[in-house]
Amino acid sequence: MKQKSKLTDVEIRTILRAADEIIGKAGRTLLVKILKGSKEQKIRELGLDQCPCYGAFREQTKEEILLKVDWMIQHDFLEIQVNGKLPMLVFTEKGWRIERDQMVDELLEEWNRWLEQGVRPASMEYLKDRNRGMILLFLQKIKESNDSRYVPFLRAWQAIEYRKVRQAIQDVIECLEEGTGSSLSTAAERKAELAQALQAKQLEPEYLKCWECGERFSFDVDEQKFYKLRGFVPPKRCPACRERKWLREMGIDDD
Ligand SMILES: [Zn+2]
Structure with missing residues (x-):
């Protein structure tokens, strides 16, 4: 089959949004x-028909869609990771940056809809245990909006959160109430404070012990960030x- 030419921005975002539903849990087939x-x-059972991108490529054949998914992998938006025997899709750093941004916009649009309709969600639990980087970006955008109508939502959210996020929410509430959210210098200062509050423990290179051979190996700051960003636990x-484990799993002899 002919190699798919470049995907449009909308196609890339659509695939990333759909992949978000199954990231680290399933592979290409389910995404297609x-x-x-x-x-x-199975799709209904997993609630995947509720995804905003469910059926987005309905008009295309499965083969055409798979080519697009593979294009995403070839162009470093998604990656296949072999976990045990199962190949699973994960975001690359580049892919996650785009997806995180559009998830934040989705969350914000939802809040705006609630404001327009004058409703309050029954619970803010849905925001708990989400990716920390995404939550920070969400708070940042709320603050930059300088719109104090978000404060009641923030208070309800704050009530169910963990300490560190609670603190970050408090900063945003204070900003919105003072009306300083969009002031540029303040925004930059607060952003630095926020990052600090959430990174109470600064990242330092770590030396981990290998479970298999017992040797120490370095797990440097860039790698740590990369693992954190994707929500992975540190390598064992x-x-x-x-590499040997990977070769074994692929059934390739190593000597
Ligand atoms: Zn080892």
Whole structure:
């Protein structure tokens, strides 16, 4: 089959949004089914038909959709990771940056809808345990809006959050009440404070012990950030053992 030419920005965002539903949990086949709008029971059971991008590529064949998913992998928006025996999709740093941004916009649009309709959500629990980087960006955008109508939502959210996020929410509430949210210098200062509050423990290079060979290996700051961003736990094996494990799983002999 002919190689798919460049995807549009909308296609890229659509695929990333659909992938978000199954990231780290499933592979390409399930992603194709979401985009195709598959009627399979499994899709309904997992609630994947509720995804805003469910059926977004309904008009295309599964083969065409798969080519687009593969294009995303080839162009470093998504990656396949072999976990045990199952290949799973994960975001690359580039892909996650885009997806995080559009998830934040989605969250903000929802708040705006509630404001327009004059409703209050029954619970803010849905915001708990979300990716920390995304939540920070969400708070940042709320603050920059300088719109104090968000304060009641923030208070309800604050009530159910963990301490560190609670503190970050408090900063935003104070900003909105003072009406200083959009002031540029303040925004920049607050952003730095916010980052500090949430990074109470500064990242330093770590030396981890490999579970397999027992050797120490360095887990440097960039790697730590990368793992954190994707929500991964730190590696258990040193790079050499990781590669051997991967070769074993791929059924390739190593000597
Ligand atoms: Zn090792």
